[in-house]
Amino acid sequence: MIVHDMVIVGGGLTGLMAAVQAPPGADVAIISKVYPTRSHSGAAQGGFNAAIGEDDSVEDHLFDTVKGGDYLGDQDAIEVLCSEGPDVIRQLEQMGVPWSRTPDGRPAQRALGGAGFPRACYAADISGHVVLHTLYERALAAGVRIYPEWRLVELLVEDGALAGLLVYDLATGRLEVVRCRVALLATGGYGRIFRKTTNAHANTGDGTAIAYRAGAVLSDMEFVQFHPTTLYGTNILISEAARGEGGYLFNADGERFMARYAPQKMELAPRDVVSRSIFQEIKEGRGLGDGYVNLDLTHLGADKITRQLPQVNELALLYAAVDPTQTPIPIEPAQHYSMGGIRVNLDCETNIPGLLAAGETANVSVHGANRLGGNSLLETVVFGRRAGKHLVKAADRPSPPPRSSLELALARWQAIFCTGKPPQPGDDSTSAIRDAMSRTMTDKVGVFRTGEELREAVEEIAALRRRYRALRVPPGEHPFNYELIEHLELGCLLELSEVTAGAAYRRTESRGAHYRMDYPRRDDANWLHHTLVRRGGDGPVYEAGPVSITRFQPQKRGY
Amino acid sequence: MRLALIINRFDPQTDNQPYDREYTVDWEQHETVLDLLLKTRREDPSLAFRRSCRSSICGSCAMVIADRSRLACHTLVREVAGDGGSLTIKPLPGFRQLKDLVVEMDPFFDALKRVLPWVIIVPQHNGLVSPEDSERIEPPATCILCGVCDAEVRQSGSVTPAALVKTVRLAVDPRDALGTERMKITGLTEEGLQTFRELLASVCPKGIKLPPVTLE
Numbered sequence: 001m002i003v004h005d006m007v008i009v010g011g012g013l014t015g016l017m018a019a020v021q022a023p024p025g026a027d028v029a030i031i032s033k034v035y036p037t038r039s040h041s042g043a044a045q046g047g048f049n050a051a052i053g054e055d056d057s058v059e060d061h062l063f064d065t066v067k068g069g070d071y072l073g074d075q076d077a078i079e080v081l082c083s084e085g086p087d088v089i090r091q092l093e094q095m096g097v098p099w100s101r102t103p104d105g106r107p108a109q110r111a112l113g114g115a116g117f118p119r120a121c122y123a124a125d126i127s128g129h130v131v132l133h134t135l136y137e138r139a140l141a142a143g144v145r146i147y148p149e150w151r152l153v154e155l156l157v158e159d160g161a162l163a164g165l166l167v168y169d170l171a172t173g174r175l176e177v178v179r180c181r182v183a184l185l186a187t188g189g190y191g192r193i194f195r196k197t198t199n200a201h202a203n204t205g206d207g208t209a210i211a212y213r214a215g216a217v218l219s220d221m222e223f224v225q226f227h228p229t230t231l232y233g234t235n236i237l238i239s240e241a242a243r244g245e246g247g248y249l250f251n252a253d254g255e256r257f258m259a260r261y262a263p264q265k266m267e268l269a270p271r272d273v274v275s276r277s278i279f280q281e282i283k284e285g286r287g288l289g290d291g292y293v294n295l296d297l298t299h300l301g302a303d304k305i306t307r308q309l310p311q312v313n314e315l316a317l318l319y320a321a322v323d324p325t326q327t328p329i330p331i332e333p334a335q336h337y338s339m340g341g342i343r344v345n346l347d348c349e350t351n352i353p354g355l356l357a358a359g360e361t362a363n364v365s366v367h368g369a370n371r372l373g374g375n376s377l378l379e380t381v382v383f384g385r386r387a388g389k390h391l392v393k394a395a396d397r398p399s400p401p402p403r404s405s406l407e408l409a410l411a412r413w414q415a416i417f418c419t420g421k422p423p424q425p426g427d428d429s430t431s432a433i434r435d436a437m438s439r440t441m442t443d444k445v446g447v448f449r450t451g452e453e454l455r456e457a458v459e460e461i462a463a464l465r466r467r468y469r470a471l472r473v474p475p476g477e478h479p480f481n482y483e484l485i486e487h488l489e490l491g492c493l494l495e496l497s498e499v500t501a502g503a504a505y506r507r508t509e510s511r512g513a514h515y516r517m518d519y520p521r522r523d524d525a526n527w528l529h530h531t532l533v534r535r536g537g538d539g540p541v542y543e544a545g546p547v548s549i550t551r552f553q554p555q556k557r558g559y
Numbered sequence: 560m561r562l563a564l565i566i567n568r569f570d571p572q573t574d575n576q577p578y579d580r581e582y583t584v585d586w587e588q589h590e591t592v593l594d595l596l597l598k599t600r601r602e603d604p605s606l607a608f609r610r611s612c613r614s615s616i617c618g619s620c621a622m623v624i625a626d627r628s629r630l631a632c633h634t635l636v637r638e639v640a641g642d643g644g645s646l647t648i649k650p651l652p653g654f655r656q657l658k659d660l661v662v663e664m665d666p667f668f669d670a671l672k673r674v675l676p677w678v679i680i681v682p683q684h685n686g687l688v689s690p691e692d693s694e695r696i697e698p699p700a701t702c703i704l705c706g707v708c709d710a711e712v713r714q715s716g717s718v719t720p721a722a723l724v725k726t727v728r729l730a731v732d733p734r735d736a737l738g739t740e741r742m743k744i745t746g747l748t749e750e751g752l753q754t755f756r757e758l759l760a761s762v763c764p765k766g767i768k769l770p771p772v773t774l775e
Contacts, residue, residue, distance in 0.1 A: 035664060037704050038609075038617040093686040096678025096734060098696040105687030123697070129616060130700050137677035148664075171657065200611040233589065236614045315614060318633065321589070431601045474604070479571060480658040483604040 011036030014359030021388025044128025045239030047120030069368020162354030227336030369512020417476025
């Protein structure tokens, strides 16, 4: 048995930022299924929004975020996000983040979509990478205990409160019980429920799904962000910074088609608007090839591209065999970010005492129905910091007594793993079910949704869950048993697919990233509320939750 | 197109020593070696290798591909598939093989820790950094800690190659209290550093070119 005062699951930006808040000598541990520097936070390219410019204001950032989220974001949470932004950027500076710089030495800022100001602090187009590595360095400096390549298996709740965690050590293939006073989930998103996604293979929503099974309330799962510019075919992310630096989108007729949909903001409209516009062009026959449009950077010149967008340049050259300084890049929208997650309050507390959640894992809700570029990286550090401070407070109590439920759960999982038999040829497989699930989600729960397709998706996912339950569990105690890990991950993905499709079917309106062709208008009278979901005995149980509206009443949203 | 993928395998629970196993896989022009490994694992789920981002930023999938250490996701099949239609994949050399293509990473990260790999901020630093300094910091800050340089380069003084890259990144940061003092622990001469610089540029998947740094 492993015992720590504070346990953080996930070693990306949120988890690391939380870990380094603890005072010297504090007993804090990070459990992460990858080495922290492998976390998907490192793939974030564009930047961290913060109103630090002389002509910018927290008020403007707040309004842009509220409007960008189509009025579903909680304005009290957005106020925290935007008002703490400048201070957290100063703190990152002191931690040693290597920002790109203005001529007078301050962090450089660029425009991203839906923003009224060039507000995103950046480091070329590797912004997530440099902050991830800086926070990892701080965690080493602080002596944070790291358990790399350990995966969460179950959260144990007794008498309604967190009693411990069950985790699986990849290197040994052994299950361990972890006891702690308080735990934080910072496990990121679950883009791998979709076939077309920018997300890493590791982004399987383990924390979100496992918390849901333990009784945590999820919210706004129907709101999924589709990034407009991913490489056609591989869906590798091409940063919004490419448009922030001046890139254009062209259809097959050579038109900058965004003029039709967002005449003011053009290519820098919010992502939901741009992704819909791209698919509309393709639907109306103005796409290229089998269904893409062009992202053209050639007019920016080789110097600007290689200096400001070196990674975009490298990704296009390697993965699309396109030289962006000479040729437009073929792009298509793909899943990128999960607005929904574990419902938490401003202190990152879930409805389970002793369990916190923050970052993409959580829904606090700062992004509402659509996230603006640059706000998720900001969320990781603002709410990672808040979660870290709250962990310290919450850990200031005696350790809960050892619980029999921990040993029982351990024995239960050990039995499952030990009885596992290797699959036989012809058996159903994890990869076959995963392929079917991700195809259903991309085809039927994508940018344009209809009630009929969503209902089909719900039924198909239910059938896949039945197939999953009939699978043989791969045998347990082997080192680096990725077969078992992928089996466990698929269970999480199916859980989250079910509520994503289910919540999307229920919401009969269009708001932000959730677009229903059969209900094309926003319906504030009936739907200006969060979708809350709990796991019931017969499947998900949905209810409505209030939205915090403090300063900005809903208005028509145009760009 | 089709090729024979020869993968060095080892399961500590059943094998006394590593052995090569051959798989036949179909591949297409745009595919990476990681794509081939993912396809292979669909057929043989027991195959162990690390992967995550598939876009050359997480640093998980370093291994030996056609006799050279590289990232599987950063390597196009068409650039390494020999005329004979076969491709050999092995674990990263200099690292202990734990299972198949998974190697022990803890010593790599422990070696990094020994160079105090964090900015020790100059007291009351005003947070301003010139664009020129920022441009010097950027190349080594691009390092993804994949381990390829540790596997391929021996001439990095008294620190490991990745730790040397981190040392240079910190030494050129004007906010760091140790600054170029940090270079002392490397025991490198100007000439030795230049040799390392050239070797690194030739093996690093991110193509890191170390900036000039004063050796005191």
